[in-house]
Amino acid sequence: xxxxxxxxxxxxxxxxxxxxxxxxxxxxxxxxxxxxxxxxxxxxxxxxxxxxxxxxxxxxxxxxxxxxxxxxxxxxxxxxxxxxxxxxxxxxxxxxxxxxxxxxxxxxxxxxxxx
Numbered sequence: 001x002x003x004x005x006x007x008x009x010x011x012x013x014x015x016x017x018x019x020x021x022x023x024x025x026x027x028x029x030x031x032x033x034x035x036x037x038x039x040x041x042x043x044x045x046x047x048x049x050x051x052x053x054x055x056x057x058x059x060x061x062x063x064x065x066x067x068x069x070x071x072x073x074x075x076x077x078x079x080x081x082x083x084x085x086x087x088x089x090x091x092x093x094x095x096x097x098x099x100x101x102x103x104x105x106x107x108x109x110x111x112x113x114x115x
Contacts (some may be wrong), residue, residue: 002102011108020080022095030073035098038091
């Protein structure tokens with residue numbers, strides 16, 4: 001079973017930055033497209049950004065130009081650099097395979113942006 005461990009969240013003011021990390025235990029990590037998702041209170045989980053095995057990236061419109069996804073295949077880790085944070089970015093952030101997730105999810109990492 002794949003294990004995903006997200007970290008790096010916290011409380012930040014509007015306009016601030018955070019860098020999230022996700023360690024993935026998948027044996028063939030380097031062949032998967034990976035994504036960062038988020039779930040705000042009372043809302044459904046949504047896909048924020050994806051990165052292919054070769055490093056191609058795609059972003060949801062609401063984070064384009066502010067967030068950057070990257071990966072280190074040797075470390076089996078996915079990153080999300082978040083800049084110019086807004087209160088509406090407040091959510092629990094998860095990483096997983098994209099667009100079809102693995103069978104399990106990590107605990108996520110909480111991001112709170114204060115106004």
